[in-house]
Amino acid sequence: MTIRVTVWNEFRHEKDASHAASTIYPNGLHEPIASHLRQQGLEVRIATLDEPEHGLTDEVLANTDVMTWWGHMAHAEVSDAVVEKVQQRVLEGMGLIVLHSGHHSKLFKRLMGTTGNLKWREADERERIWIVEPGHPIAEGLGEYITLEAEEMYGERFDIPAPDELVFVSWFQGGEIFRSGCCWYRGRGRIFYFRPGHESYPTYHNQDVLKVIYNAVRWAAPHTIAATPVVNVKVPLETITPKESAAD
Amino acid sequence: MTIRVTVWNEFRHEKDASHAASTIYPNGLHEPIASHLRQQGLEVRIATLDEPEHGLTDEVLANTDVMTWWGHMAHAEVSDAVVEKVQQRVLEGMGLIVLHSGHHSKLFKRLMGTTGNLKWREADERERIWIVEPGHPIAEGLGEYITLEAEEMYGERFDIPAPDELVFVSWFQGGEIFRSGCCWYRGRGRIFYFRPGHESYPTYHNQDVLKVIYNAVRWAAPHTIAATPVVNVKVPLETITPKESAAD
Amino acid sequence: MTIRVTVWNEFRHEKDASHAASTIYPNGLHEPIASHLRQQGLEVRIATLDEPEHGLTDEVLANTDVMTWWGHMAHAEVSDAVVEKVQQRVLEGMGLIVLHSGHHSKLFKRLMGTTGNLKWREADERERIWIVEPGHPIAEGLGEYITLEAEEMYGERFDIPAPDELVFVSWFQGGEIFRSGCCWYRGRGRIFYFRPGHESYPTYHNQDVLKVIYNAVRWAAPHTIAATPVVNVKVPLETITPKESAAD
Amino acid sequence: MTIRVTVWNEFRHEKDASHAASTIYPNGLHEPIASHLRQQGLEVRIATLDEPEHGLTDEVLANTDVMTWWGHMAHAEVSDAVVEKVQQRVLEGMGLIVLHSGHHSKLFKRLMGTTGNLKWREADERERIWIVEPGHPIAEGLGEYITLEAEEMYGERFDIPAPDELVFVSWFQGGEIFRSGCCWYRGRGRIFYFRPGHESYPTYHNQDVLKVIYNAVRWAAPHTIAATPVVNVKVPLETITPKESAAD
Numbered sequence: 001m002t003i004r005v006t007v008w009n010e011f012r013h014e015k016d017a018s019h020a021a022s023t024i025y026p027n028g029l030h031e032p033i034a035s036h037l038r039q040q041g042l043e044v045r046i047a048t049l050d051e052p053e054h055g056l057t058d059e060v061l062a063n064t065d066v067m068t069w070w071g072h073m074a075h076a077e078v079s080d081a082v083v084e085k086v087q088q089r090v091l092e093g094m095g096l097i098v099l100h101s102g103h104h105s106k107l108f109k110r111l112m113g114t115t116g117n118l119k120w121r122e123a124d125e126r127e128r129i130w131i132v133e134p135g136h137p138i139a140e141g142l143g144e145y146i147t148l149e150a151e152e153m154y155g156e157r158f159d160i161p162a163p164d165e166l167v168f169v170s171w172f173q174g175g176e177i178f179r180s181g182c183c184w185y186r187g188r189g190r191i192f193y194f195r196p197g198h199e200s201y202p203t204y205h206n207q208d209v210l211k212v213i214y215n216a217v218r219w220a221a222p223h224t225i226a227a228t229p230v231v232n233v234k235v236p237l238e239t240i241t242p243k244e245s246a247a248d
Numbered sequence: 249m250t251i252r253v254t255v256w257n258e259f260r261h262e263k264d265a266s267h268a269a270s271t272i273y274p275n276g277l278h279e280p281i282a283s284h285l286r287q288q289g290l291e292v293r294i295a296t297l298d299e300p301e302h303g304l305t306d307e308v309l310a311n312t313d314v315m316t317w318w319g320h321m322a323h324a325e326v327s328d329a330v331v332e333k334v335q336q337r338v339l340e341g342m343g344l345i346v347l348h349s350g351h352h353s354k355l356f357k358r359l360m361g362t363t364g365n366l367k368w369r370e371a372d373e374r375e376r377i378w379i380v381e382p383g384h385p386i387a388e389g390l391g392e393y394i395t396l397e398a399e400e401m402y403g404e405r406f407d408i409p410a411p412d413e414l415v416f417v418s419w420f421q422g423g424e425i426f427r428s429g430c431c432w433y434r435g436r437g438r439i440f441y442f443r444p445g446h447e448s449y450p451t452y453h454n455q456d457v458l459k460v461i462y463n464a465v466r467w468a469a470p471h472t473i474a475a476t477p478v479v480n481v482k483v484p485l486e487t488i489t490p491k492e493s494a495a496d
Numbered sequence: 497m498t499i500r501v502t503v504w505n506e507f508r509h510e511k512d513a514s515h516a517a518s519t520i521y522p523n524g525l526h527e528p529i530a531s532h533l534r535q536q537g538l539e540v541r542i543a544t545l546d547e548p549e550h551g552l553t554d555e556v557l558a559n560t561d562v563m564t565w566w567g568h569m570a571h572a573e574v575s576d577a578v579v580e581k582v583q584q585r586v587l588e589g590m591g592l593i594v595l596h597s598g599h600h601s602k603l604f605k606r607l608m609g610t611t612g613n614l615k616w617r618e619a620d621e622r623e624r625i626w627i628v629e630p631g632h633p634i635a636e637g638l639g640e641y642i643t644l645e646a647e648e649m650y651g652e653r654f655d656i657p658a659p660d661e662l663v664f665v666s667w668f669q670g671g672e673i674f675r676s677g678c679c680w681y682r683g684r685g686r687i688f689y690f691r692p693g694h695e696s697y698p699t700y701h702n703q704d705v706l707k708v709i710y711n712a713v714r715w716a717a718p719h720t721i722a723a724t725p726v727v728n729v730k731v732p733l734e735t736i737t738p739k740e741s742a743a744d
Numbered sequence: 745m746t747i748r749v750t751v752w753n754e755f756r757h758e759k760d761a762s763h764a765a766s767t768i769y770p771n772g773l774h775e776p777i778a779s780h781l782r783q784q785g786l787e788v789r790i791a792t793l794d795e796p797e798h799g800l801t802d803e804v805l806a807n808t809d810v811m812t813w814w815g816h817m818a819h820a821e822v823s824d825a826v827v828e829k830v831q832q833r834v835l836e837g838m839g840l841i842v843l844h845s846g847h848h849s850k851l852f853k854r855l856m857g858t859t860g861n862l863k864w865r866e867a868d869e870r871e872r873i874w875i876v877e878p879g880h881p882i883a884e885g886l887g888e889y890i891t892l893e894a895e896e897m898y899g900e901r902f903d904i905p906a907p908d909e910l911v912f913v914s915w916f917q918g919g920e921i922f923r924s925g926c927c928w929y930r931g932r933g934r935i936f937y938f939r940p941g942h943e944s945y946p947t948y949h950n951q952d953v954l955k956v957i958y959n960a961v962r963w964a965a966p967h968t969i970a971a972t973p974v975v976n977v978k979v980p981l982e983t984i985t986p987k988e989s990a991a992d
Contacts, residue, residue: 087361091362091363091407093631110358110361111361112361113335113358113359113360113361113434114339114434114435115339115435115476117476117477117478118478119478119479119480119481120478120479120480120481121480121481121482121484123484123488124488125484125488126488126734128733128919130899130900130901130920130921131900131901132900132901132902132923133681133906134684134720134722134724134901135589135681135683135684135685135686135718135719136681137719140719140720141719144900144901153481153484155481155874156874156875156876156913157476157874157875157876157878157888158876159339159435159476161409161412161432161433161434162412162433162877162909162910164409164410164660164661165660165681165906166906166910169900169913169921169923170921171915171916171919171920171921172915173484173486173488173489173734174481174484174485174486174488175484175485175486175872175915176481176485176874176915177874177913177914177915177921179876179913184409185409185410185629185631185632185661186361186362186409187362187363187407187631188630188631189631190631222631223631223633223636223637224631224636226630228363228365228405228407228630229365230365230366230367230368231367231368232367232368232369233367233368233369233401233403233422233424234369236369236371236373236401236421236422236423237422237423237424237624238421238422238423238622238669239985240371240372240373240374240421240422241421241983341879374982376671376673376981378651378652378653378672378673379652379653380652380653380654380675381658381929382653382932382970382972383837383929383931383932383933383934383966383967384929385967388967388968389967392653403626404626404627404628404640404665405626405627405628405630405640406628410629410661410662412908412909413658413908413929414658414662417652417665417673417675418673419667419668419671419672419673420667421982423624423667424626424667425624425626425665425666425667425673427628427665433877433879433880433909435879436878436879437879438879470879471879471881471884471885472884474878476878485872486870486917487737489735583857587858587859587903606854606857607857608857609831609854609855609856609857609930610835610930610931611835611931611972613972613973613974614974615974615975615976615977616974616975616976616977617976617977617978617980619980619984620984621980621984622984649977649980651977653972655835655931655972657905657908657928657929657930658908658929660905660906669980669982669984669985670977670980670981670982670984671980671981671982672977672981680905681905681906682857682858682905683858683859683903724859724861724901724903725861726861726862726863726864727863727864728863728864728865729863729864729865729897729899729918729920730865732865732867732869732897732917732918732919733918733919733920734917734918734919736867736868736869736870736917736918737917
């Protein structure tokens with residue numbers, strides 16, 4: 001079965017001709033991501049903030065196995081109703097890949113239960129992403145680390161639940177470290193947070209970064225999607241006998 | 249330092265003279281809990297749903313190290329503003345012990361990011377709570393299991409994030425099992441969910457149940473309470489040098 | 497790439513004509529397991545205790561992606577040299593599925609660092625294996641639980657490291673529970689322990705049990721196999737400057 | 745109850761007058777550790793490799809709540825019998841703090857089940873130990889990070905099971921990162937690995953490093969020490985009835 005991916009992008013910085021992002025990602029930073037996933041044979045759809053329902057209609061959600069999410073300046077404009085629907089879909093099994101500044105999205109904060117706060121700095125500094133779990137499916141095909149010559153810094157303390165699987169930790173030239181590749185299981189869904197991707201750097205043109213996103217999509221793809229209901233089990237599976245018939 | 253505990257109770261069932269809870273817990277089910285914690289030397293305050301701000305003013309929150317939470321029929325009446333404040337306090341370090349039907353409280357669902365859904369049955373059946381991590385501080389002073397001769401059944405699948413530490417698993421006579429003692433770390437705070445405590449059974453008069461709650465309060469007590477801010481670290485800790493000066 | 501599986505079996509009970517196992521599994525309990533995996537298209541090899549090197553030569557290990565392990569009465573006869581080699585191969589990435597009484601094998605105890613001790617009883621009692629993580633790959637295609645009408649009981653406390661992922665918990669008619677489907681990551685390898693499979697019951701003829709083993713093999717298959725060496729990194733990746741040149 | 749600590753040290757480098765350790769730690773690197781723990785009111789005993797039974801007699805083990813372990817050049821000289829006894833004691837509940845090069849000790853490798861391999865470099869470089877879980881008991885009283893102006897580098901991939909709680913991650917000037925404060929639960933025991941402490945640097949005179957060791961000792965202290973036996977539970981807790989009497 002072909003994995004069906006929805007690449008969601010806020011798509012605002014790139015439309016501002018005065019912003020570096022408009023040059024680096026003239027068609028939106030979702031384009032290199034979507035293009036790479038299509039080349040790998042996945043079925044890819046794009047959705048953006050300024051579409052009706054942010055492009056995330058019930059029909060789109062019903063046909064999405066894994067969603068990627070990039071947002072930054074307009075987190076507050078994402079409607080609560082859409083966030084609620086996407087969260088429910090993740091709990092039912094849809095995979096979710098949260099990218100970079102998506103750490104402060106309503107969606108990520110609701111799924112984590114924490115603030116997503118962190119330290120940051122824009123100083124064109126080197127990031128080295130170390131693979132601490134080389135056997136993990138998301139690390140497939142990578143070397144010992146990925147070097148990005150210039151990126152925004154994110155530093156600890158990153159206010160997240162301890163990841164269920166910690167795959168990457170970043171080193172920054174200015175002296176900080178960051179848990180930059182984190183897996184969580186929520187409901188039936190799998191969530192991966194991947195740190196790099198500031199809009200003013202060509203990070204989503206980096207082949208290793210794209211490989212990680214592809215690996216993460218495959219890791220997060222569900223085998224089935226189903227809600228976990230509340231059930232009143234009136235008829236027990238076993239006969240319930242009063243105390244005196246038991247051994248203790 | 250004496251641990252300061254706020255025992256929060258919805259306190260509705262017990263005021264209904266036609267409900268078994270009014271006989272089992274004439275002064276509210278918070279009373280045996282509060283009384284036990286006081287006997288152990290803790291400083292205990294009580295707060296209930298029908299007080300102004302549900303009894304959870306800024307002053308109360310500022311002076312609470314650990315909160316216990318029992319709610320059932322009126323989860324929807326808890327104000328979002330209070331839930332928001334309590335959640336923030338947990339992330340800053342306040343311990344939280346969620347009891348029984350509190351699994352569906354707004355507070356628990358927000359901190360977990362999941363629905364808290366589960367199976368249930370009222371059939372006066374036996375529950376045996378097995379200790380699967382006997383070395384855990386919350387298991388101090390317990391035997392191999394706790395038997396409750398009659399309780400409501402809660403069954404899997406329980407829609408929670410996999411606990412960071414799973415201390416208890418319950419066996420039910422009718423054929424189900426349940427992860428009934430679960431620890432999570434969120435922000436700087438520690439959260440413990442403890443399953444038993446249906447309002448129509450005398451569970452909170454059981455000495456082992458009270459011992460677990462006391463152990464959990466001690467385990468969840470913070471060493472410091474502090475927010476995790478967003479910080480723009482303009483001055484780096486280390487000198488940032490351009491690419492050509494580095495080895496790779 | 498076809499997954500290459502080695503199904504390892506102690507293969508002693510089945511050769512004893514007075515033992516029930518000789519009737520239930522006339523060709524060894526490895527046969528229904530191997531047969532099922534072959535039907536699913538995997539490449540399967542069998543190895544048993546009484547072969548030279550227990551059937552686990554360097555050549556076999558070099559060509560195994562995932563190994564399943566069943567042992568019981570003769571754990572002590574497995575040579576330390578073979579255990580050492582298999583452990584190293586797991587750390588390099590080979591998947592390992594440990595079945596039932598394999599909890600006391602030298603191999604499992606070395607990989608866990610614990611005793612593997614537990615409670616047990618042979619009383620032809622019902623086991624109900626509850627799926628607590630229905631979204632997990634090992635739960636694919638299963639319902640809410642698997643019922644085995646008669647099995648040996650294993651009860652907590654099971655002396656294992658808390659599993660990295662807990663997929664199944666068993667209910668037993670006699671009053672116990674057990675963490676019966678447990679995942680661990682060790683080195684680059686993935687390990688799954690699956691409880692059922694006492695030799696005097698036809699458990700390995702049960703289709704759901706076989707499905708779990710197949711799912712587990714797929715989950716445990718590595719993407720690459722490689723050792724983690726000790727490396728003296730004499731030339732640093734970055735220029736190391738003395739204290740006075742840094743900001744702090 | 746006063747916590748009873750045994751500070752174990754290989755104590756070889758310090759006796760070599762040509763080695764820097766003999767100047768930095770003239771009485772052994774165990775001395776500043778033991779001295780600090782005593783000042784905090786703990787009951788401290790010292791044991792070293794060259795004593796009979798390495799100073800770890802049954803009597804010493806029976807009276808130890810938490811052990812700290814530093815070894816480096818003579819791991820192979822530690823007798824298997826002593827390692828076996830100490831491992832069993834940890835599984836029964838004794839806390840264990842493994843320091844620096846103890847990552848390659850027989851004891852640590854047996855408890856982890858992995859090789860403990862890593863990268864290393866001696867280049868007098870700066871280490872900055874970031875606290876990623878500030879709410880953890882082992883982080884009590886620390887700031888955001890600890891700076892050590894000169895230390896040996898340890899780098900990933902560190903071949904350990906993913907820690908149950910990751911408290912510290914180190915940044916190194918030469919470009920590496922390392923999971924440098926790791927908690928595991930094994931049996932009833934608690935294990936903490938703490939990275940810094942190369943013998944040619946005055947690391948164990950650093951007040952923050954000593955504070956971490958003290959915090960870790962308190963965190964690892966057991967509430968009870970007891971083995972987990974194998975038990976044949978011949979008499980079930982509940983009446984076992986044949987299939988036809990049950991609901992399914």
